[in-house]
Amino acid sequence: MIRAWLMSALLVLCGLLVGASLLLGGSSAPSPVVPVLFLLLAWTQSPLFFPRRLDAAEAQRRSAADGRPVIYWRPGCTFCLRLRLRLGRRARRAYWVDIWRDPEGAAVVRAANGGDETVPTVVVAGRPHTNPDPGWVRVVLDALPAPGVRDAD
Structure with missing residues (x-):
């Protein structure tokens, strides 16, 4: 901490x-x-400065249920800050995992990056993307249904 x-x-x-x-x-x-x-x-x-953080297990469970991306980050990371700033309010629609506070999240990042703790690592539909373009992440978040809106059966 x-x-x-x-x-x-x-x-x-x-x-x-x-x-x-x-x-x-x-x-x-x-x-x-x-x-x-x-x-x-x-x-x-x-x-x-970052949206409410979750542990990796809870973020993965929620992401599997609603399709939102999981963003693994750590304080002091300039690339994480850049992503957070560029996402603006959209950042709240993703699940944020602080790898310094969650060892399981750090393990996910190391597994996705050949043993390195390179952040931000964004997991979308089970596929990790290391330090993706913030514009791409915005497009992914914009493609999600609005919060509270469910598809009609």
Whole structure:
């Protein structure tokens, strides 16, 4: 759990140190802005920025039932952040598994990537896709039925 928050904590600490040094150095204009920018950056690197996480077993079970993709990620990964930002609100329609908090999720990623923990790894219909283009993931998510809408029998 500490590893998941390490990058965010370091960014907050750096922001405070840079802000304090600017303030002590006599440059008062940007000093309140710098810590705020570091806080925003820390938030994007934190587990809070990503949709509600699930463990791998639950995500796989839900994905098998409704066809939504499972996205394996880890905090501090710039490619995961890029995917999350590019998906916008659509990100909530996928199941997110933090491989640093779920050893089974890490094992799935290693099995899909020749032993490496390369993320993001997106599993769609049982097929893994390593670091896919965010546009492609958006198309996959857009092809899903709207939440709460079921096909007529």
